Amino acid sequence: xxxxxxxxxxxxxxxxxxxxxxxxxxxxxxxxxxxxxxxxxxxxxxxxxxxxxxxxxxxxxxxxxxxxxxxxxxxxxxxxxxxxxxxxxxxxxxxxxxxxxxxxxxxxxxxxxxxxxxxxxxxxxxxxxxxxxxxxxxxxxxxxxxxxxxxxxxxxxxxxxxxxxxxxxxxxxxxxxxxxxxxxxxxxxxxxxxxxxxxxxxxxxxxxxxxxxxxxxxxxxxxxxxxxxxxxxxxxxxxxxxxxxxxxxxxxxxxxxxxxxxxxxxxxxxxxxxxxxxxxxxxxxxxxxxxxxxxxxxxxxxxxxxxxxxxxxxxxxxxxxxxxxxxxxxxxxxxxxxxxxxxxxxxxxxxxxxxxxxxxxxxxxxxxxxxxxxxxxxxxxxxxxxxxxxxxxxxxxxxxxxxxxxxxxxxxxxxxxxxxxxxxxxxxxxxxxxxxxxxxxxxxxxxxxxxxxxxxxxxxxxxxxxxxxxxxxxxxxxxxxxxxxxxxxxxxxxxxxxxxxxxxxxxxxxxxxxxxxxxxxxxxxxxxxxxxxxxxxxxxxxxxxxxxxxxxxxxxxxxxxxxxxxxxxxxxxxxxxxxxxxxxxxxxxxxxxxxxxxxxxxxxxxxxxxxxxxxxxxxxxxxxxxxxxxxxxxxxxxxxxxxxxxxxxxxxxxxxxxxxxxxxxxxxxxxxxxxxxxxxxxxxxxxxxxxxxxxxxxxxxxxxxxxxxxxxxxxxxxxxxxxxxxxxxxxxxxxxxxxxxxxx
Amino acid sequence: xxxxxxxxxxxxxxxxxxxxxxxxxxxxxxxxxxxxxxxxxxxxxxxxxxxxxxxxxxxxxxxxxxxxxxxxxxxxxxxxxxxxxxxxxxxxxxxxxxxxxxxxxxxxxxxxxxxxxxxxxxxxxxxxxxxxxxxxxxxxxxxxxxxxxxxxxxxxxxxxxxxxxxxxxxxxxxxxxxxxxxxxxxxxxxxxxxxxxxxxxxxxxxxx
Ligand code: FES
Numbered sequence: 028x029x030x031x032x033x034x035x036x037x038x039x040x041x042x043x044x045x046x047x048x049x050x051x052x053x054x055x056x057x058x059x060x061x062x063x064x065x066x067x068x069x070x071x072x073x074x075x076x077x078x079x080x081x082x083x084x085x086x087x088x089x090x091x092x093x094x095x096x097x098x099x100x101x102x103x104x105x106x107x108x109x110x111x112x113x114x115x116x117x118x119x120x121x122x123x124x125x126x127x128x129x130x131x132x133x134x135x136x137x138x139x140x141x142x143x144x145x146x147x148x149x150x151x152x153x154x155x156x157x158x159x160x161x162x163x164x165x166x167x168x169x170x171x172x173x174x175x176x177x178x179x180x181x182x183x184x185x186x187x188x189x190x191x192x193x194x195x196x197x198x199x200x201x202x203x204x205x206x207x208x209x210x211x212x213x214x215x216x217x218x219x220x221x222x223x224x225x226x227x228x229x230x231x232x233x234x235x236x237x238x239x240x241x242x243x244x245x246x247x248x249x250x251x252x253x254x255x256x257x258x259x260x261x262x263x264x265x266x267x268x269x270x271x272x273x274x275x276x277x278x279x280x281x282x283x284x285x286x287x288x289x290x291x292x293x294x295x296x297x298x299x300x301x302x303x304x305x306x307x308x309x310x311x312x313x314x315x316x317x318x319x320x321x322x323x324x325x326x327x328x329x330x331x332x333x334x335x336x337x338x339x340x341x342x343x344x345x346x347x348x349x350x351x352x353x354x355x356x357x358x359x360x361x362x363x364x365x366x367x368x369x370x371x372x373x374x375x376x377x378x379x380x381x382x383x384x385x386x387x388x389x390x391x392x393x394x395x396x397x398x399x400x401x402x403x404x405x406x407x408x409x410x411x412x413x414x415x416x417x418x419x420x421x422x423x424x425x426x427x428x429x430x431x432x433x434x435x436x437x438x439x440x441x442x443x444x445x446x447x448x449x450x451x452x453x454x455x456x457x458x459x460x461x462x463x464x465x466x467x468x469x470x471x472x473x474x475x476x477x478x479x480x481x482x483x484x485x486x487x488x489x490x491x492x493x494x495x496x497x498x499x500x501x502x503x504x505x506x507x508x509x510x511x512x513x514x515x516x517x518x519x520x521x522x523x524x525x526x527x528x529x530x531x532x533x534x535x536x537x538x539x540x541x542x543x544x545x546x547x548x549x550x551x552x553x554x555x556x557x558x559x560x561x562x563x564x565x566x567x568x569x570x571x572x573x574x575x576x577x578x579x580x581x582x583x584x585x586x587x588x589x590x591x592x593x594x595x596x597x598x599x600x601x602x603x604x605x606x607x608x609x610x611x612x613x614x615x616x617x618x619x620x621x622x623x624x625x626x627x628x629x630x631x632x633x634x635x636x637x638x639x640x641x642x643x644x645x646x647x648x649x650x651x652x653x654x655x656x657x658x659x660x661x662x663x664x665x666x667x668x669x670x671x672x673x674x675x676x677x678x679x680x681x682x683x684x685x686x687x688x689x690x691x692x693x694x695x696x697x698x699x700x701x702x703x704x705x706x707x708x709x710x711x712x713x714x715x716x717x718x719x720x721x722x723x724x725x726x727x728x729x730x731x732x733x734x735x736x737x738x739x740x741x742x743x744x745x746x747x748x749x750x751x752x753x754x755x756x757x758x759x760x761x762x763x764x765x766x767x768x769x770x771x
Numbered sequence: 772x773x774x775x776x777x778x779x780x781x782x783x784x785x786x787x788x789x790x791x792x793x794x795x796x797x798x799x800x801x802x803x804x805x806x807x808x809x810x811x812x813x814x815x816x817x818x819x820x821x822x823x824x825x826x827x828x829x830x831x832x833x834x835x836x837x838x839x840x841x842x843x844x845x846x847x848x849x850x851x852x853x854x855x856x857x858x859x860x861x862x863x864x865x866x867x868x869x870x871x872x873x874x875x876x877x878x879x880x881x882x883x884x885x886x887x888x889x890x891x892x893x894x895x896x897x898x899x900x901x902x903x904x905x906x907x908x909x910x911x912x913x914x915x916x917x918x919x920x921x922x923x924x925x926x927x928x929x930x931x932x933x934x935x936x937x938x939x940x941x942x943x944x945x946x947x948x949x950x951x952x953x954x955x956x957x958x959x960x961x962x963x964x965x966x967x968x969x970x971x972x973x974x975x976x977x978x979x
Pocket of ligand 1: 224273293498924925926927928929930960961962963964965
């Protein structure tokens, strides 16, 4: 009989939805958890890269003689070697961003490797540098721009012989002309880095032709092949492991060329090698998020419903170009008439990598600010404007859910009592307060996942899955799903993850992991239980269809006398473990276990000092739906984390690049400003899980709550000051500049 | 054609350069000798000063870590963090920044919080070093226990540094107010955003 997959009802669930402690919590809190950076096998060589100091240059020569002679240096590996081509002409590598690794030194100690790096001599020919991603005109002049796409959507259609572009121009202007309220705005958000606290890197060791890699990765099941292909060995001969990873946020999906180089040095020296990026290299190379700047004219009717949107936006994804996709502009809201155009700028900065909810935080920050400016222009309540415009949205979540979430958030924020029109609040000395909000959406569909499960005759349960735990609690989620399924304590499930030798599971990106592993583990669990039920039913002489597993017992769901302990039940397996493998493919139709598409509402309350320009968070409310909640405590932590990362990019962090040299000027933690414990104010999280949402199954949570903070906080600052500070992060200088400009 | 030739940029982290400069200024050999004199540095083969004022070579240093004596091999430039992690395999303290700006390498030195990444082994000799590992084991200290129950950790890479910082803070201020907590623990960075839960964890240990 085919097993019908399902989740227990909320009232029946014993483990799902509870606040179970993270299973690896104590290991992490006492230093017992071993990260890639912590692996120190015997005879380890310590490797360090030399980063290019120029934003754009050609490498004429690299001289490593002195480095090779430095005490303790064992091996120097040159990555960007100038050479002479077959035609006798010199081939000199062109480097397009600062920090790119040119060579790697492996030595007996970390300090010796650093000394070796310092002794490498490089001849550079500097080339022209362009890094200003905000000045579109300058970028066009420098021929650094390319089309990023766009779309025009109008209720009226052009006549048969009318030129489409001309018609659009006319129609947009007509709509703007007829609009009751018009906002002309400029908004921006600067590039930031992933800044993982554990930098990218690996520990590589060979045993003959077999390669063992400890890799700081979000992609355990996918990186073994990357190593194998690059090193020309069989994929089965590469074993990638990652039990703990110190942050990824979308930047750690690849083996990366420095990972391959680490393996090559290990091969060349016959010793294990550890190569981790240094802090500045991590900020320069480890990943960054594209910037976004937007100019818009929007028109609205007398109720504040936007009738027309006309925007142009641009930004940079670094040396490979790229820009926030036009498809997410304006964000969530989609007026009946719109025209949007995107332009990508190529700069001499390292290429961007996926950053938690790619494009969405920027899109939200540069477009929902315009919706708030509509409230400012009208003297209206922002909540009112955000609510009314729910009439026109294009989202993965329904308008009713947003409306319900707005009500909850407003209550938690005490919005009504605190609200005042923009710039009209009372001042305490030079300090004014304000409220702002934003809404967001994300897909969060479950990713591919396979789970191999063993139920042993002694009652122990082991699962194997090539997934990874980024700190979201994957391990704990897997155990909870199996514990719920078998009616046994969470601690009695041994979850094995973090190895490419385990059944394949998708990369952890795009909020796909918890959905994916819940699918594979629940499926495997239900399959195993069905098999066990047959054996138990036979023994108890009952119908297998009536067998349930709960409270540590297996047997009749109606008659307690016809049950046995979990251990007894498992002992019926004889000498052989029950082994089941279950598989989930992303996009499987009609699965009751996972869903896709969430929304969420955030509201910020800030205090701004008009004299110093300092913005302080007072309170920040997040209401978030995510389908069915597996672990309430971990889910809440994820939302907290996203809100704090949001506060970071809204108020503190940005990559600052020298326009002359292309150098990343603040690539150290002393200079790259991040919020500290005292900077976050009061955070309030409400996980919105009505039966209608829970019934949709598990939906990923990693990305959605990090999307709204930029717009919500910018809107709160605007509400406080009555003046828009256009570009994030809202540093004291930008606040003071905006105030001075408004005065002039 | 413009051509730039030169040493690799040292940057703040690129090399032990700045530290060597510092030692050159203060006389590394003298510094080492002074510490050797403290009686905690075992006899070792210190290379002769090669005439550049920089002491080289390894010596054996005895460190008092978590209540036990450990011998480590140290050059003048060897940091406490390097020795703890790469020789004693105490990897709780993390290499996040070479200066104390992240707080990830926080350990207790004679009971006071210190950054193991910017302290030399020679400075640590003769002092009582306590790492996060001393708060674990069979008897879990209330601070890491509260981090677990308040879920004050995500990726966990900042967590050991935070746990030690919180332990030190609560040793000094067992009855810290909420305001004191928010202003007294700003030396550590968490990228995953666990601050709210850390505040909760501290409240659990403090009581109330
Ligand atoms: S838990 Fe990841 S940096 Fe703090």
